[in-house]
Amino acid sequence: MTKLFIDKSTTGVVDNDRFLRVQMRKQKIGAVIRYFILLFCGLVMLYPLFWMFSASFKPNHEIFSSLSLWPNEFSLDGFINGWNTGTEYTFGRFFLNTFYYVVPKVILTVISSVIVAYGFARFDIPFKKFWFVTLVATILLPTSVLLIPQYLMFREMGMLDSYMPLYLPMAFATQGFFVFMLIQFLRGLPTDMEEAAMIDGCNSFQLLWYIVVPMLKPAIISVALFQFMWSVNDFLGPLIYISSVEKYPIALALKLSIDVTEGTQWNEILAMASIAIVPSIVVFLIAQNYFVEGITSGGVKG
Amino acid sequence: MSKVVLENLTKVYSNGFKAVHGINLEIEDGEFLVVIGPSGCAKSTTLRMLAGLESISGGTITIGDRTVNNLPPKDRGIAMVFQNYALYPHMSVRENLGFGLKLAKVSKEDIEKQVNEAAELLELTPLLDRLPRQLSGGQAQRVAVGRAIVKRPQVFLFDEPLSNLDAKLRASMRVRISDLHNTLKKTNRSATSVYVTHDQTEAMTMGDRICVMKDGHIMQVDTPANLYKYPQNLFVAGFIGAPEMNMVEADLSRNDQDEYHLSLNEQGLTLPAEKAQKVASKFASDVVFGIRPEFIKLADDSSPQGEVVKGIVIRMENMGAEFYVHFSVDGEKKEMCARIPSDIVEAQLWNSKGKEQLFHFEMSNAHIFDKQTEENISL
Structure with a gap:
């Protein structure tokens, strides 16, 4: 709040003080209303998550019969049985499976997207505008459109029932959204540092490695984080390419317990779902600061 | 020998705009030449062409006894100080100073020695382990100058280096850069400098000679005193001198x-x-x-x-x-x-x-x- 300095001899001190008090009160009331609305919206959005978490501690019959978030009969059966799954593998196996393709996917995405974005943002390539429009067009293309031709392609290559179809395309910067995001971020960075480095003796790759990548760090972390969360949650990809149970990732494993048992054990599913979101939440919390910087400063002069 | 010669230097942009109209300029070994002109007179473009950051549409640039037209910036034997310092934000002052040498594969001991020497010269020693964002404007500019000195270039290029500083600091940095130029000259290190500015005080006080530019043409090149006393044309007469x-x-x-x-x-x-x-x-x-x-x-x-x-x-x-x-x-x-x-x-x-x-x-x-x-x- 800005302080008002009013000449005491003409207006009187009392008026000034009262004015300030009224202003303060108005601001306090405003803040209370604001926080109340925010808190309410936040709770509404978090409720399903709380519900899932609490339901995983309830016995199966209680889940749909009570609204209370606090279990009447506290039970860990959901976690124990869920972890053991109905198959010969424990849920830990499915966890590992997920990371087997998510980690290479994230790494390949970051490397390829950064290189392509650097090219777009800093080099004069023939027909650059055309390529850029093409890139943006691929963002608008629904992924399901590509599923059948891609499936046929990977079948010809003999890569079905392996993780290759899930991460190999990422090595070619196929996710236009990330490339686009990095290009916008790069455009906002001043080129002086790169020019200085060129004079200092950097070639294009040294420039990328020593100067551009460190400056791009917030955007790179955002890309990695988005890709990580989307990949862990991806259901369609594994569903199409992975057929043997021993290679199932979490997303498919959760589905597994829905159709193999006759009466669905919801507490097991919810318990495993609760565990399944832990990596995403942990990764997000670790990278939170960079993440926010990365998505907000893209396009703004750095 | 680090004489710089521009011959018939031309710059035409891809949209057909002619920025530099075939200029001829000789800068003697060890000379401090100030290029001055109103904004848009292509003084920075000329400097950037000299540095190799901007392509040349016509003419030749010679540094020492080599024509450098098609050489990349790193092979031209130049060092440049930028207006907004252009320090690498993720490197400490020490790393900033030594980066060029590291790329040139100079041994660690030699880098250390040269960095310390430059730091001493510019009173940067206590700041060596700081990051650029922890420096004030004046300190950052000194680091930028230091980074140029460490490289021991044939030619120093300055692109309006003081225009981001406040008036008082600008005055002291002005003296500092002049002194530095003289020190380098005395120690027999090559110190040919090209200094672009729009501030005529800087031009008058620092330059051995001043080159006045307008719309991509050179209007006059002469010593500060001659430029003031004997302006060759209306533009120079009006541009130099206050009031x-x-x-x-x-x-x-x-x-x-x-x-x-x-x-x-x-x-x-x-x-x-x-x-x-x-x-x-x-x-x-x-x-x-x-x-x-x-x-x-x-x-x-x-x-x-x-x-x-x-x-x-x-x-x-x-x-x-x-x-x-x-x-x-x-x-x-x-x-x-x-x-x-x-x-x-x-x-x-x-x-x-x-x-x-x-x-x-x-x-x-x-x-x-x-x-x-x-x-x-x-x-």
């Missing part, structure tokens, strides 16, 4: 006795013999008459006839030791300005605002420009 040179349109005429008269509307001025001689060969009747404010005095009995003009005082600005007295000459729209010592103003001009006053124009220091060609015909 600006007074310039009014006038008619020049010659009589039977070979005397030259300038008429500012009703009033006449006579050119002294030595000026008249010079004007004779390039005579033009439509001219611009120019005189610097310090060569206008209050007229007294000793003022020669033909150098006295009547004016009306419009306003007086107190500068401390002197006053800027603004006056209008009858019939002229443009105000003129005279620099008159405070004691004279206090004795003779007090309360003279709005009143008529006789001014003495020292015609031997006046300049006559051809209105058409804008050239100085009185040199």
Whole structure:
């Protein structure tokens, strides 16, 4: 709040003080209303998550019969049985499976997207505008459109029932959204540092490695984080390419317990779902600061 | 040897805009050349072409005895200091200084030695482990200069290095850079420098020579003193000097006795013999008459006839030791300005605002420009 300095001899001190008090009160009331609305919206959005978490501690019959978030009969059966799954593998196996393709996917995405974005943002390539429009067009293309031709392609290559179809395309910067995001971020960075480095003796790759990548760090972390969360949650990809149970990732494993048992054990599913979101939440919390910087400063002069 | 020669240097942008119109410039070994001009005069473009950051559309650039037209920046033997410092934000001052050497695969001990040497020279030693964001503007600029020195280049390029600093710091950095240039020269290190600026104080105080540019052309290259005393054209005359040179349109005429008269509307001025001689060969009747404010005095009995003009005082600005007295000459729209010592103003001009006053124009220091060609015909 800005302080008002009013000449005491003409207006009187009392008026000034009262004015300030009224202003303060108005601001306090405003803040209370604001926080109340925010808190309410936040709770509404978090409720399903709380519900899932609490339901995983309830016995199966209680889940749909009570609204209370606090279990009447506290039970860990959901976690124990869920972890053991109905198959010969424990849920830990499915966890590992997920990371087997998510980690290479994230790494390949970051490397390829950064290189392509650097090219777009800093080099004069023939027909650059055309390529850029093409890139943006691929963002608008629904992924399901590509599923059948891609499936046929990977079948010809003999890569079905392996993780290759899930991460190999990422090595070619196929996710236009990330490339686009990095290009916008790069455009906002001043080129002086790169020019200085060129004079200092950097070639294009040294420039990328020593100067551009460190400056791009917030955007790179955002890309990695988005890709990580989307990949862990991806259901369609594994569903199409992975057929043997021993290679199932979490997303498919959760589905597994829905159709193999006759009466669905919801507490097991919810318990495993609760565990399944832990990596995403942990990764997000670790990278939170960079993440926010990365998505907000893209396009703004750095 | 690190002489720099620009020959017929041209820059045409892809949209057809011609930024640099075939300029020729020689910069001697160890010289400090300041390039000055209004914004958009292509002074930075020229510097960037010299650095290799901008492609060349025509002409040649020679540094030392090599033509560097097609060499990448790193092979040109140059170092550049940027306007906004361009320090690598994720590296400490030490790493910033040593980065160029590291890329050149210099041994760690040598890097350490040279970095420390430069740091000492610029009083950066206590700051070596800081990051650029922990530095003040002046410190950051010193690091930027240090980064250039460490490389031991043949030529230093400065692109408006002081324009982001406040006035006081700018003054001290100005002296520092000049001193540094002299130190390097004394220690026999190559110190040819090209310094781009739009600040004429920097140009006048730092440059061995000044190159004045306008719209991609070089208007004049000369020492600061000559540029001030003998401007070759209207642009240089108006650009150099503060307050600006007074310039009014006038008619020049010659009589039977070979005397030259300038008429500012009703009033006449006579050119002294030595000026008249010079004007004779390039005579033009439509001219611009120019005189610097310090060569206008209050007229007294000793003022020669033909150098006295009547004016009306419009306003007086107190500068401390002197006053800027603004006056209008009858019939002229443009105000003129005279620099008159405070004691004279206090004795003779007090309360003279709005009143008529006789001014003495020292015609031997006046300049006559051809209105058409804008050239100085009185040199």
